Amino acid sequence: MIIGNVPAEFIVQVDRERCRRCKRCVLNCSFGALSFADGVVADHRKCVACHRCVAFCPESAITVVANPIAYKENAHWTPEVRGAIWKQATTGGMLLTGMGNDRPYLSYFDHLVLDACQVTNPSIDPLREPMELTTYLGRKPNSLDLSYGMDGEVRLATELAPQVKLETPIIFAPMSYGSISLNAHKALARAAKEAGILMSTGEGGLHKDLYPYSDRIVVQVASGRFGVNQEYLEHSAAIEIKIGQGAKPGIGGHLPGEKVNQEVSETRMIPVGTDALSPAPHHDIYSIEDLSQLIYALKEAIRYTRPVSVKIAAVHNVAAIASGIARAGADMIYIDGFRGGSGATPMIVRNHVGIPIEVAIASVDDRLRQEGIRNSVSLIAAGGMRHSGDVVKAIALGADAVAIGTAALVALGCRVCQKCHTGNCAWGIATQRPELVRRLDPEEGAQNLVNLIRAWSLEIKEVLGSLGVNAIESLRGSRERLRGVGLDERSLRVLGVKPAGA
Amino acid sequence: MYRIEAHGIPYKRLNEMLREAADRGEKEIELVGVNGQRYLGSGIRSRVKITIHGVPGNDLGSFLDGPEITVYADGQDAIGNTMNEGKIVVHGSAGDVIGYGMRGGKIHIRGHVGYRVGIHMKEYRRQVPVVIAGGTAGDFFGEYMAGGVAILLGLDCGPGERLTGDYLGTGMHGGVIYLRGEVDPSYLGQEVAVFDLEPQDEEALDKYLQEYCQDFALDYENVRRARFIKLVPVSSRPYGRLYAY
Numbered sequence: 001m002i003i004g005n006v007p008a009e010f011i012v013q014v015d016r017e018r019c020r021r022c023k024r025c026v027l028n029c030s031f032g033a034l035s036f037a038d039g040v041v042a043d044h045r046k047c048v049a050c051h052r053c054v055a056f057c058p059e060s061a062i063t064v065v066a067n068p069i070a071y072k073e074n075a076h077w078t079p080e081v082r083g084a085i086w087k088q089a090t091t092g093g094m095l096l097t098g099m100g101n102d103r104p105y106l107s108y109f110d111h112l113v114l115d116a117c118q119v120t121n122p123s124i125d126p127l128r129e130p131m132e133l134t135t136y137l138g139r140k141p142n143s144l145d146l147s148y149g150m151d152g153e154v155r156l157a158t159e160l161a162p163q164v165k166l167e168t169p170i171i172f173a174p175m176s177y178g179s180i181s182l183n184a185h186k187a188l189a190r191a192a193k194e195a196g197i198l199m200s201t202g203e204g205g206l207h208k209d210l211y212p213y214s215d216r217i218v219v220q221v222a223s224g225r226f227g228v229n230q231e232y233l234e235h236s237a238a239i240e241i242k243i244g245q246g247a248k249p250g251i252g253g254h255l256p257g258e259k260v261n262q263e264v265s266e267t268r269m270i271p272v273g274t275d276a277l278s279p280a281p282h283h284d285i286y287s288i289e290d291l292s293q294l295i296y297a298l299k300e301a302i303r304y305t306r307p308v309s310v311k312i313a314a315v316h317n318v319a320a321i322a323s324g325i326a327r328a329g330a331d332m333i334y335i336d337g338f339r340g341g342s343g344a345t346p347m348i349v350r351n352h353v354g355i356p357i358e359v360a361i362a363s364v365d366d367r368l369r370q371e372g373i374r375n376s377v378s379l380i381a382a383g384g385m386r387h388s389g390d391v392v393k394a395i396a397l398g399a400d401a402v403a404i405g406t407a408a409l410v411a412l413g414c415r416v417c418q419k420c421h422t423g424n425c426a427w428g429i430a431t432q433r434p435e436l437v438r439r440l441d442p443e444e445g446a447q448n449l450v451n452l453i454r455a456w457s458l459e460i461k462e463v464l465g466s467l468g469v470n471a472i473e474s475l476r477g478s479r480e481r482l483r484g485v486g487l488d489e490r491s492l493r494v495l496g497v498k499p500a501g502a
Numbered sequence: 503m504y505r506i507e508a509h510g511i512p513y514k515r516l517n518e519m520l521r522e523a524a525d526r527g528e529k530e531i532e533l534v535g536v537n538g539q540r541y542l543g544s545g546i547r548s549r550v551k552i553t554i555h556g557v558p559g560n561d562l563g564s565f566l567d568g569p570e571i572t573v574y575a576d577g578q579d580a581i582g583n584t585m586n587e588g589k590i591v592v593h594g595s596a597g598d599v600i601g602y603g604m605r606g607g608k609i610h611i612r613g614h615v616g617y618r619v620g621i622h623m624k625e626y627r628r629q630v631p632v633v634i635a636g637g638t639a640g641d642f643f644g645e646y647m648a649g650g651v652a653i654l655l656g657l658d659c660g661p662g663e664r665l666t667g668d669y670l671g672t673g674m675h676g677g678v679i680y681l682r683g684e685v686d687p688s689y690l691g692q693e694v695a696v697f698d699l700e701p702q703d704e705e706a707l708d709k710y711l712q713e714y715c716q717d718f719a720l721d722y723e724n725v726r727r728a729r730f731i732k733l734v735p736v737s738s739r740p741y742g743r744l745y746a747y
């Protein structure tokens with residue numbers, strides 16, 4: 001104990017006058033921070049600021065505050081840095097964390113602004129005029145051939161590659177059953193079906209309860225191949241080869257045996273209690289040619305009936321990699337920026353590896369256009385999309401659609417406490433503990449998600465109207481409608497955006 | 503027996519023909535003149551018997567879910583990729599990444615196999631995948647194995663020829679590897695150790711090898727007589743102590 005007691009991160013304050021001693025907070029705390037002994041007693045060190053007690057106290061008697069304890073001020077050796085060293089010195093382990101990169105890196109989204117119509121070009125009123133958000137994901141042909149029948153009728157002669165229709169250019173990001181609960185998966189699947197968008201299994205297989213929604217589900221094939229068989233591939237709207245994840249580019253995944261209960265075991269098709277290790281690389285993919293081989297292996301297995309996507313993390317050389325993926329035969333490329341979330345990731349990787357999604361979209365879109373193959377793939381951008389403004393900017397930078405993971409979980413009650421990896425999620429999201437999973441009602445969750453998608457879609461229509469365009473397609477890659485504020489010249493060049501005022 | 507002349511037919515068309523035949527209920531299909539077409543047998547969920555003359559291309563039987571495939575030639579890479587059910591018998595040698603992520607069914611290779619064979623094989627309930635190669639294997643045999651059985655026989659090995667390559671069973675956390683012969687300890691991955699066979703191992707080997715020898719008309723007694731060793735992981739949680747929560 002040479003380090004002694006490390007100061008708590010948060011302090012739980014219970015207003016004793018307001019408290020009616022109903023113990024609801026104690027029952028709700030899944031981290032064991034609250035107990036009852038002649039009044040609510042808090043073990044501050046165990047509090048993670050998930051706000052479950054705060055949200056469910058009928059008397060609003062609980063507050064959680066940051067521990068005001070003073071550390072000798074030091075801009076370099078922050079309390080956080082010191083705390084990490086203490087933890088590692090006592091455990092010898094890699095620091096594990098959940099959710100996306102929380103460091104204050106520059107947000108390009110926050111330095112981009114949108115254009116609007118004034119006087120010379122009329123805006124459109126989305127309340128009166130039809131506004132098209134429908135998006136088709138999949139390979140588009142280089143040209144269209146038409147045939148003219150004897151009856152004078154014109155027909156499309158070009159054979160189109162399979163497409164997935166989205167009612168709005170937003171999909172739910174892949175999050176595996178195992179990393180999140182079955183109720184969370186059910187909420188996502190129901191919402192995807194109702195909103196006409198997609199959810200994705202992540203790499204943990206597809207639970208049979210989700211089969212009714214399979215025409216709205218992307219099934220992932222990752223290095224561990226968990227839950228992947230012919231039946232799985234056939235219960236899908238699209239198939240995705242997972243190469244990387246924005247929160248942990250280049251490293252594998254590891255679902256500890258403790259989280260592999262009966263249901264997770266059945267879905268991943270591995271014995272109960274065994275570790276589910278996803279190797280860092282797919283051991284059958286060491287080149288673009290190998291990737292192409294797997295893409296076509298999947299297309300053959302489903303007889304070319306669905307698009308195949310490849311998901312990568314945004315890294316330095318993302319443009320060249322994306323070009324290779326497009327040429328390898330993928331129909332969609334999913335790019336996950338460095339703010340993308342995770343159920344469990346070494347903090348060192350999450351906080352320091354990868355590049356922002358904004359620059360990745362711009363450079364990939366540029367490269368594919370230069371090479372004349374932009375039409376051959378749909379681009380899905382993800383990694384920290386917080387609101388419809390980010391969605392619109394991502395599409396203006398060149399994405400076909402965006403994926404939301406963290407935002408969807410927040411709609412289910414998530415407070416972004418970053419403790420997903422502990423499996424103790426008080427909101428029933430990132431946990432397999434049955435008493436916690438029960439807290440998340442899939443139907444109410446689905447409704448929240450549908451509401452969120454509806455709200456963002458309305459906002460997108462509003463913005464499109466102000467831009468004077470009546471279809472999301474007209475905004476795609478239209479970087480002329482963006483301007484940079486406070487960005488240096490080189491960043492602007494990478495983004496392909498002019499500075500504000502120019 | 504339904505016969506398809508495969509020579510020069512692109513793989514996409516050939517697979518369509520194969521699936522059409524399987525879909526209309528053919529029980530036995532013979533492909534002749536196969537010259538490198540990929541993905542043969544993929545996307546079929548019946549127990550159809552497919553006989554292949556000529557060398558099939560990569561990913562033979564990928565995601566295989568029922569069919570029984572026999573190849574009267576060498577095979578190439580990625581045979582039985584993520585295979586779920588069925589059987590693949592190759593009368594020659596085969597390339598790299600055989601049985602990757604395989605969950606069920608059997609792969610019998612008469613000759614040698616290349617690198618990364620049996621990687622991340624896994625088992626689930628009654629599904630216990632089995633890969634047997636008659637010759638030698640390259641590096642990374644059984645890497646990351648999470649379940650199933652991988653057997654290497656070293657038949658027709660020349661003097662001084664190595665049975666396996668390096669990194670044998672690296673990262674292995676389930677399943678079992680049986681080797682007919684010895685292994686240089688320096689080739690072993692850190693996560694595995696060599697053990698003698700228990701009675702239940704002998705029993706399992708009898709069963710696997712009888713079927714294997716029958717497939718290739720080999721003298722079972724002769725194959726079985728030699729000494730076998732067993733490789734199993736020393737821990738089912740090789741990566742349990744990596745993290746601080």
